[in-house]
Amino acid sequence: MGNTKREWIPLYNFLDRTKLTAHLAEMAARGWLLTSITPWSWRYRRTEPRKLKFAVTFFAGAGRFSPAPAPGLETFRDYCAQAGWQLAASLDQVQVFYNEDEHAIPLETDSALELANIHKSIGGPLRKSYLALLLLSLFQVGFSLWQLVRDPVDNIGSSSSLLAAGAYLPLTVLILWGLFSYRRWLRKARATAETGAPLPDLPSAKWLSILVMVWSALLVLASFASVSRSAGMVLLLVGMLVFFTLAGFLTDLIRKYLQRLRCPAWGNFLVMIAVILVLTAAALAGLMALVMDNAGTDWFADHPAAETYTYQGMTWSVYDDPIPLRIEDLAEVDYDRWSTEARVDTSFLGSHGEYRQDARLGEGQWPELRYDIVTVKAPFLYDLCKQDFIDWVERDNDQIPPEYREEYRPVDPSPWGAEEVLQVSIGNEAVNQYLLCWSDRLAEVHLPWDWDLTVEQMAVIGEKLAAD
Structure with missing residues (x-):
């Protein structure tokens, strides 16, 4: 067995801190210490089994596009280290620490300040991102329904039109769940902060997330099935999936490079938009060239001619x-x-x-x-x-x-x-x-x-x- 391992797509909400830190402590007790986290996986390295106490906190200045390291972040980590809290891993605003003293003083002792930091670090940005995604999802669903009502004859049997609407429905449900659950948690957290008690957790929506992933996989399979009669369309769909994967990987590399160059957050964001537009234009140009080169053939035909x-x-x-x-x-x-x-x-x-x-x-x-x-x-x-x-x-x-x-x-x-x-x-x-x-x-x-x-x-x- 190797000295590193990954957990792919861990379905923990970072505000579900009791369960999350308990999971990390259990992994450490089995000899696996968290070393890095990404949106898609958590990486561990092999160590001696230890009883560790974990904590999750947030640093508002360490945004997705902010210069790295964010001003004041290293100082914050040094203060934590002096109190015995060592950095295990971080992802943007999320900071995960561990302490060898199971009875160590918590990183956050003032519930009101902690709540204000959480809302500033992830609550506000999360709500804005979710609202933008919700508008996009509702637009796509509404546009598909409008097409069905406007041109029902051509769309009543169209799998692609129905897939377009179905693709965003689970995402819309997940976004709405996230917005409403955060709003409900925020209301409870404010009431708790007034008493000085520890803030409540925001439970992870594991089953809903699994449902969305299963639905997404089924949509991909349905998309392949809808074009299965055309070899060219199948290869084109595979090419699109590869393109989106490579484009996401490339833009993430550029984002991190600009963060290290300490590019302002707004500049980093605009560069990302420009890169996405350039990649999209290049992909469309390549697609048009491919279609024109195969004009008059059955390569992209879903209904090949007999002769x-x-x-x-x-x-x-x-x-x-x-x-x-x-x-x-x-x-x-x-x-x-x-x-x-x-x-x-x-x-x-x-x-x-x-x-x-x-x-x-x-x-x-x-x-x-x-x-x-x-x-x-x-x-x-x-x-x-x-x-x-x-x-x-x-x-x-x-x-x-x-x-x-x-x-x-x-x-x-x-x-x-x-x-x-x-x-x-x-x-x-x-x-x-x-x-x-x-x-x-x-x-x-x-x-x-x-x-x-x-x-x-x-x-x-x-x-x-x-x-x-």
Whole structure:
């Protein structure tokens, strides 16, 4: 066994000092003395097993971006050493000391001064950071929900949109828990400080933190699953994770270097912002170059073509996907080199499928077929999806004369076997675009403009599009 060891992601709150110091004392009794702490791990070195008393205190001037060592910090540590308290490790404002005398006088003896120091050192900065993160999280969740309400047809089956909202929900809960628990602790601590008694601990939210980590891991796995059909997208996602890791490591190195140069905190912070912007711009430039170099290939396609062909110097894709409704179901055609494409996205809210059937270019004039099918699992989204189809048709009506305006108008649904059917009209002329409505399904169909639909064709369309 080596002479050092790490504890990865120790879920102790630094204000949960009784449990934290008891844990460190237990490690020391087993022969492991704390030597350094980071946001991700605690490092120990092997020593002779000893009974030590640990204490956690805070130094307000030692901020995340402040010059290091902070003015007065070394003097503070010297005073502690004279009282028998040796520095074990530190992380920004957090200072962890140990004493070989189990009955040593505590580092903090005035509860009121101790509370003021805690609030100045970590309470105030923590609250500001949490509020900033909370605003970011609420913005992301709200933006995702706004996208769902604004464009429900395209987002109802979009795993990426739902992942974007789900990614921030646990973080929002953790932030709110942190803010409310600190506020509750602060109220208790103020009441305790008035009596002169030792300050209470702020319990660690271990299980909530574990839940957030598990949720984050599941989101990463879900992100990989959502792009698993594209090798390029999988590698791109891996590259993003590596980029964020390296960017975080690099910015942390620069931050520490600037601290040693005694750069002012505001200057250090601005440099970090500049570095992040430069790295982001470089990553976006690299991404654009990668996409452009692979344009026209299936490297980033989540739906690779069955084959390709060339027409007038351009490459065109041919698909061979099964689709519920085909041109052959509606008319006799002497052609069999169709491209049939189906793009279906599914989520727990519903699904959205886009389907099309086309002839190959340069092989004659053949009819084309396009339709969308939306299946709604969350009933509150049904009317939103229906209105989304209608709004898209009527989106430009306020900019054109009445005789050219497009709108959906109801027609007899009985031939179609649907509960409701709407047909697009341009002015007073009906065209072959229909919206078929069932209790949990919507289907918008674009048929050849010159077809004069028969009752039999309507029945076939309704039957095929209503089937699961």
